[in-house]
Amino acid sequence: MPLDRSLISSLPAFSGLAGEDMDAILSRARSSRFAKDSEIFAQEEEAKSFFLLLSGHIRVVRTSAEGHQVVARYINEGELFGIAVAMGKTTYPATAFAAVDCVVLSWPNSAWADLQARFPAFGANAYRTIGARLQETQTQVMEMSTQQVEQRIAHALLRIVSQSGRKTSEGIEIDFPITRQDIAEMTGTTLHTVSRLLSAWEDQGIVRGGRQKVTVTDPHALMLVAENRRKKPV
């Protein structure tokens, strides 16, 4: 398991840790590859491990009892995920799919208590991650309560692009395949509405679309769309 330590040491999940501590933590991890579209873990499944994404992108999907799906979030390189154990849960609350070919580190859940106790900074980083996600999710609820579909999609695009954007000559493009349906499931709308709005924006020169591809050509204009509230101003 030849891991590039210098690269890994720069990850936020290891910030505040001495090199030797990091080695100790890494020595308990197993590295594995997941092909595009494969499933890393499934909702309701017993949580046996927690993970760190080394490279690629992961789509986290939640399915309701009635069978509806929503995309809870995308995991980016360097992020912890599947950390049910840190929340005292015994099953995963969602399903994780590799959006592209991925490399992940995984630790058995049994290692968590020990790692967390011996390396408080590691535990703290995990808790910080969870806290950040709680806050993001609450923000999402707020957006869904108060904003129009158009603004929600604009916000979602800006968020994705800022976290997983890749600069090209045309603008900033989302560097993993994403369908209109995925965007719809992130924003609580339908792929039709997403498609319509992206088309409209394309006409205005704000984005450029493609099969499983979106490029934001005019982020500033998109921000204006995102902020242009129309509903119950205070």
Add this chain to the structure above:
Amino acid sequence: MPLDRSLISSLPAFSGLAGEDMDAILSRARSSRFAKDSEIFAQEEEAKSFFLLLSGHIRVVRTSAEGHQVVARYINEGELFGIAVAMGKTTYPATAFAAVDCVVLSWPNSAWADLQARFPAFGANAYRTIGARLQETQTQVMEMSTQQVEQRIAHALLRIVSQSGRKTSEGIEIDFPITRQDIAEMTGTTLHTVSRLLSAWEDQGIVRGGRQKVTVTDPHALMLVAENRRKKPV
């Protein structure tokens, strides 16, 4: 600070702790009262303490940059809240109002690291709380994405009633004052729509309304409403 230890020891926040450990934790806490409608802490404010609700009910409100409000959750007796410190945050992500007269314990944030290290069970309980809230919030996002307003309100009512319901001769009533506006802000709709639906349900004998009061007289019927999906069945 004469605290009823036997009562407190039964709280989930202290589960798994020896009596003496509990005493040590409680000895660092300060107890205070908050009158109905007073503010315990405010969004964006620097987080100086974390809290445990001993009695009463607390409404947690999040305000967007544009000034829109949503009710993120209600805190019930025995729950930890304002635990920004456990998430590595330095400010509160929401505002907490006393929905009724409340008694709360509070600890200075500076005590957190120490308490969490010395009494892992206490820390674990806090993290469990956060994890549970993350999951609830994600469920809320899912509901808002896939369900009609009617079902969302039904779900919200059932949730409140199951957590903060008080049995009466008429049915189960929410044992703190809650306005139609509050329910609207929990479910992402308007007080008008909430009022209309409650009226309709009242005609059907499912609930009974009153000023800042809702009593569920037929929980089973309400569950049927909540589950009667009408949108994109799989």
Add this chain to the structure above:
DNA sequence: GCCGGTGTTTGCGCCAGCGCAAACACCCCT
């Protein structure tokens, strides 16, 4: 007992966005 404030109900008109449906574009596989 009256009065003002706050919460609730209800009617009416409208439109954003959904459901349905069909055509289309692109990619990969044989």
Add this chain to the structure above:
DNA sequence: AGGGGTGTTTGCGCTGGCGCAAACACCGGC
């Protein structure tokens, strides 16, 4: 090169739920 599968676009009609507005009920204070 052909063909099928998957993702995208677009038109059309409809409706759930919102905005607006007005009336109403209830409570507490003077």
